[in-house]
Amino acid sequence: MTATVSAPPESPSVGAAPPRRARRGRGGLLIGGLSVALVVMTIVSAGRGQLQIPPSEVVGSILHRLDANLEWVLRQAGVSVDLPLDAGPRPAHVQGENTLWLVRFPRVVLALLVGAALAAAGALMQGVFGNPLAEPAVVGVSPGAAVGASLVFVTGANFLGEWTVAVAAFATGLVTTLLVYALSRSGGRTEVVTLVLTGVAVTAVAFAIVAFATFVATPEAREQIVFWQLGSLNGARWQAVVAVLPFVAAGLALAIAMARSLDLLALGERSARHLGVRVERLRLVAIVAVAMLVGSGVAFAGVIGFVGLVVPHLVRMIAGPGHRVLLPASALGGALLLVSADLVARTAIEYADLPLGMLTALVGGPLFFWLLRRTRTSQGGWA
Template identity: 55%
Template sequence: MNRASRSVILTAALAVLLVGGVVVSAVVGQLAVSPAEVVGSVLRALGISNGWAPTDPIVESTLWVVRFPRIAMGLAVGAALAVAGAVMQAIFGNPLAEPGVVGVSSGAALGAAVGIVVGVTVLGTGGTALFAFAGGLGATLLVYLVSRANGRTEVVTLLLTGIAVNAFAGAGLAFLIFIADSGSREQIVFWQLGSLNGSLWSEVVVVVVVAVLGTIAAVALGRRYDLLALGERNARHLGVNVEALRVGSIVLVALLTGVAVAFCGIIAFVGLVIPHVVRMIIGPAHRGLIVASAAGGGVLMVYSDLLARSVVPGADLPIGLLTSLIGGPFFFFLLFRQRRRSGGWA
């Protein structure tokens, strides 16, 4: 089967999964809502009056205050993280680069925690987001500067840098938990585990805007990322301003990761798993890869969140726990596959 028809099938499959996931997420929960009520409520909001719309105001507010913002947040965060992973892999020329693995997420979490402890929450949700962005940017720059030599990133160096950054950010977070009052402490722990619980529309809007703009920017740069796969020198010979592309992409990754971490905490491995799976299906060309990764990240996040809040009755598991549960074994799978093919990365 050629790549064009695979792309069509992937798009269709993602669309079905997406709509299905959204509807199921809206239906499942402590308060039972029927699929017809969900569709009816959405139609009514669009100004189409119909007989399916729920008459019970509790159902209506459950959907619009609790479930819909949470679903929208999941889609946006998943897209942001998956696109950040794809972009990072492109500029490092390395399929293992991922915001969670190399420490960008924990850098952003450290930034967010500093923000919480010094009390920037008085600035509103934007303040924490700003700190998370700064932390993520710092971590990305650090990893980039340390792990690159002669225009290439050795896998070992990249992963070791990730270990160092994660260790440092972990220590920083532990210290902040130690000195923080109990309210802040709870917030920081929440950041480390990751959750979509309690998403507000005001936060959703910020993440959606960043995710959409970030995805558009990444798609616009897609051709250049393709050329970067030839190596920096060859990309330059083909007219790419490699330095500018790198700096712009690092800011893009920090922005996408930072905004996701700021509102939902550390949700690891989305940026690793999704671009990998998409590449296996439709190939590595970046424009298609980025678009499909955005959709795939959203789908993964919606289903993960569905599991997170329904697997243990009455409890809300941290979503970061679930994605790591999927991502960890996936990482093993990548390692084994690579070892079988070429004896490992070292």
């Protein structure tokens, strides 16, 4: 932290220590720490599995590829140099390179993207609705996306090739969220209890549609639906990464652009408007961003719960509720969590791939309960 605090420590003055900078110091540490942990975890995770590859060889493999690709790019530009990046050992095993680049890396990168998307979407949702319990699943994004995905599996629709499931899940997720939002508004206000209850009602209908789809499906499609709902990154390929990446990048960019307005929204809709926030537009953009983040992630990874609830909550406990730190830190934390969870999912039991959604809920449920208790005792209840 830079020395921005000019007042003596025993009498903290409001003006002397701008909270933006003070918080940025702590938030910066958190973001830095999470980034380092994420890089380490990604490398470790990529090396683990039936074929064990030491982290040094994983790094070596990445560096050699990077070196070769950069030199190729430079050659196309007419520059012929030998970059010194190709350091470190390459995977010793014959299948090492293929395992890393065809199986492990796409799966780890997808876990990273989906985790970041889910956690950021959770933070965004909580900010927009001014409630720490809002979660994409609560307001129907995930169940809505499940409707689209299961209908695609049942009908065998393939109108957009690789992108069909993602586009269908995204579209139905967005429609469901907008529906919940529209239904829970009255007199220009959104009451949180109404919102949650509307989410429950819409989710029930969504699950009924998914149940019907499961009922009429062929055994093969039925299996796809069931496993999709359990949540898994099994069989992730680079195409999935390419399909998810633009949605997640755009969703995160939108979310971070709204950070300051989301802080003001904590004062309530009217006070936020009195400070210059266009609340209705903000909510609409936020909902589109949430649908992009969750819809695209859920489309390839299935329903993965609690990431959007637990991660922002933990970040708030460490770095405070300011969204300029909360959103990027949640994205990093979510990525770290899901890369770790996926490592457990595919290595805990040999020759078995545990459902990822099951794992996150199994850990996330009790953890969230503990967080609730802790917050209650330390803050004297919810604001």
